[in-house]
Amino acid sequence: MSPPRFDPSNASVFLDFDGTVSTLDIGLVLLERHGHPGWEELDAAFVGGELGSRDTITGQWALVDASEPELLVTAMEVPLDPGFPALVADLRGAGAEVAVLSDGFGFYVEEHCRAAAVDVDLYVNRVDWTTRELRFPFGDPTCACQLCGVCKQAPIRAAAARGRTTVMVGDGASDRRAASIADIVFAKAGLAAWCGEAGVPYTSYVTLRDVRDALLRS
Ligand SMILES: [Mg+2]
Ligand SMILES: [Zn+2]
Structure with a gap:
């Protein structure tokens, strides 16, 4: 089931956070x-x-x-998938770019990554704690959807424009638009069901260790 001719040194891998990097949707x-x-x-x-x-x-x-x-x-208190640090380290070691795309409340993603000693690019929403307002630094007003907090398509399109092979790893409804344009999709739970119905090819996974093994087995 591993993707054919996958070259990690020319790949950009995008990970959803809630339910994908974290074991529950925080x-x-x-x-x-x-x-x-x-x-x-x-x-x-x-x-x-x-x-x-x-x-x-x-x-x-x-x-x-x-x-x-x-x-x-x-x-x-919500644990991360224990395979997260190794997935990022091994992909990076093989030359891949890795980023987290999270369209949730956002404020806990950086803290969790720091606690796991994982340093990745983060595309997340922000909370202004003085006003308690949500901020959307990664919304994309030029995107056709214009409904997202974090436009997960924008960084995938940018990577593809640089000639990178794009990989999306996700689990839910906020990953659908990203999955529909990524070259390679790893999906579980609701995203896998949606990909099946929408005819988007995907590889199913249970843990991030599975993703690591599928992408880097050779
Ligand atoms: Mg999710
Ligand atoms: Zn968008």
């Missing part, structure tokens, strides 16, 4: 523990395709009721 964990009612409906509308990710997380963030330290403690 945004949903935060909402379950600290959210007022109403976030489930927003999540259902997002998964159903009726609401864009930016509107979804903006609406959900408004329902989160806890301090920054409390939220960070909850977020850091």
Whole structure:
């Protein structure tokens, strides 16, 4: 099932964070523990395709009721996939570029990567803790979707324009648009189901160790 003629030295690998690098969707964990009612409906509308990710997380963030330290403690309790550091290190060692694309609340991604001693490029939303507003430094106003917080397509298109082979690793609805344009897709859970229905070729995986082994086996 490994992709044919994969050359890591000319590849750009993009990892979703929630549910892909982290073992659970930390945004949903935060909402379950600290959210007022109403976030489930927003999540259902997002998964159903009726609401864009930016509107979804903006609406959900408004329902989160806890301090920054409390939220960070909850977020850091969720373990990462133990294969994350080796995947990044081995891909980098083989010449690949690696980045994390996360269209969630964003504030815990950098902290988790630092705790795992993984230094990757991060495309994440930001929280302005003085106003508690979400910021979207990686939204792309030129993208046809214009509904995303982080436009996951933009960095993939940029890598492809530089001649890189693009790889997307994901698990959920926020990865669909990225998966539809990446050269190689690793999918599990909801993303795998969507790829199957949409006719997007993908390799299924369970852990990031599987992804590492599939990409770097030779
Ligand atoms: Mg995810
Ligand atoms: Zn976009």
